[in-house]
Amino acid sequence: MSSSLLHSQRQQHPLIGYYLSRKKFSKLRFDQFLLRCKQFHIDTVELTHDYFDRQNIRIPQLIVHKLEDDVSSHLLMEKICLLPKSSTIILDEFNSISRLLNxxxxxxxxxxxxxxxxxxxxxxxxxxxxxxxxxxxxxxxxxxxxxxxxxxxxxxxxxxxxxxxxxxxxxxxxxxxxxxxxxxxxxxxxxxxxxxxxxxxxxxxxxxxxxxxxxxxxxxxxxxxxxxxxxxxxxxxxxxxxxxxxxxxxxxxxxxxxxxxxxxxxxxxxxxxxxxxxxxxxxxxxxxxFPGYEGITDFSTQLFHLCQQLLHIS
The missing domain is CATH 3.30.470.20 (ATP-grasp fold, B domain)
Incomplete structure (x- = not known):
């Protein structure tokens, strides 16, 4: 990606990418998180294989994910891992997650x-x-x-x-x-x-x-x-x-x-x-x-505040 394109992206609203199963999306009421992002002028995008195949995509400054143990998720993880480390925060890093999968x-x-x-x-x-x-x-x-x-x-x-x-x-x-x-x-x-x-x-x-x-x-x-x-x-x-x-x-x-x-x-x-x-x-x-947070009524608000902290925005 050219330096001019990276510069232009920094002038836009912050972008958060996300990947969650439909079940996880619904259980977490993730739509409330997306609505809060919109209210605070933070752009969001659902990450798909098609998204990464497009030309001149915007690279998210932060990615929220709960990848499953299937072929599709593993392929998407590989594409996310190819993103420049300096431009994207992954919540949470795959290497960290791997420490508890066994x-x-x-x-x-x-x-x-x-x-x-x-x-x-x-x-x-x-x-x-x-x-x-x-x-x-x-x-x-x-x-x-x-x-x-x-x-x-x-x-x-x-x-x-x-x-x-x-x-x-x-x-x-x-x-x-x-x-x-x-x-x-x-x-x-x-x-x-x-x-x-x-x-x-x-x-x-x-x-x-x-x-x-x-x-x-x-x-x-x-x-x-x-x-x-x-x-x-x-x-x-x-x-x-x-x-x-x-x-x-x-x-x-x-x-x-x-x-x-x-x-x-x-x-x-x-x-x-x-x-x-x-x-x-x-x-x-x-x-x-990334558990289900069952019993935490304001999870979307707290996740949003965490993303704000990681992106250093208020």
Missing amino acids: RYEQYSLLNSNKNFYVVPPFIRVTEDDNKLMIEKMLINNQISFPIMCKPIQAHGDKSHDMKIIFDVQHLNDIDKPCVLQQFIDHDGILFKVFAIGQDNYHIVQRNSIRNLNTYSSRETISFHSSEVSSSQADHILLSTDPSIIVTFDHTLINKIVQTVQNLFELNLVGIDIIIDRKTGDYAVIDVNY
């Missing part, structure tokens, strides 16, 4: 800097690991039943298909490859922490899996994570005791969020935190990039 790698990175939180013990299971090998790994890592079986892939709808395994006899129920992780009783309360940039986060309390230390059945339980952690969740695993109250230390959660954001270098991130009922430790059990 659950084993995500947990390993979390484990490397756990000053304010713990990571429940975990192991990676590959296609080649047999039942005896898995049992040995569990013993060596001091992981006791019940355990969580989570897909190794931490993005896409199938990444939310979970299982709880209660004994060695049912290890054949796991789906490989996966991560097996110690289940921690946490009084059926999950704290979902939604960050929108640095020093701006929101804590949403959700019902979660009940304490399983007295659970009678040993049969494996399969579930989708939304069945036990969304605001509309209704599942046999959920806690049904209204008398249980779990309080949290706001200052400590702030430190956890800052630590996790710095580790993954992400602005738009969701962090799932539980509190171990036995030890009182705060455990980070999952990190997600």
Whole structure:
């Protein structure tokens, strides 16, 4: 691109490009974000393959995206990566996102800097690991039943298909490859922490899996994570005791969020935190990039303010 064209683009309104699935667009009510941009004289454009194939396109100063795990998204990501680094801010950078797309790698990175939180013990299971090998790994890592079986892939709808395994006899129920992780009783309360940039986060309390230390059945339980952690969740695993109250230390959660954001270098991130009922430790059990922000009523306004900060405009 010629220097004269770049100069002319700088004289125009700032341009924000975006790429979201229809489902994500609707869930976030992203049209409100676009309307706010228009009110403040910021241009927006939906990024498509056709857009990048045009002549003399305007290069967005900032790109907001939630790319899916499909061929179309990967091709678009390649085109975005070819844009001049000096002219475009990508919210968030693909290299940063890649740090958490594999659950084993995500947990390993979390484990490397756990000053304010713990990571429940975990192991990676590959296609080649047999039942005896898995049992040995569990013993060596001091992981006791019940355990969580989570897909190794931490993005896409199938990444939310979970299982709880209660004994060695049912290890054949796991789906490989996966991560097996110690289940921690946490009084059926999950704290979902939604960050929108640095020093701006929101804590949403959700019902979660009940304490399983007295659970009678040993049969494996399969579930989708939304069945036990969304605001509309209704599942046999959920806690049904209204008398249980779990309080949290706001200052400590702030430190956890800052630590996790710095580790993954992400602005738009969701962090799932539980509190171990036995030890009182705060455990980070999952990190997600650009989550659904369910329960955050003014997300579009806060995303807009973050974009303003990154573009250094008011």
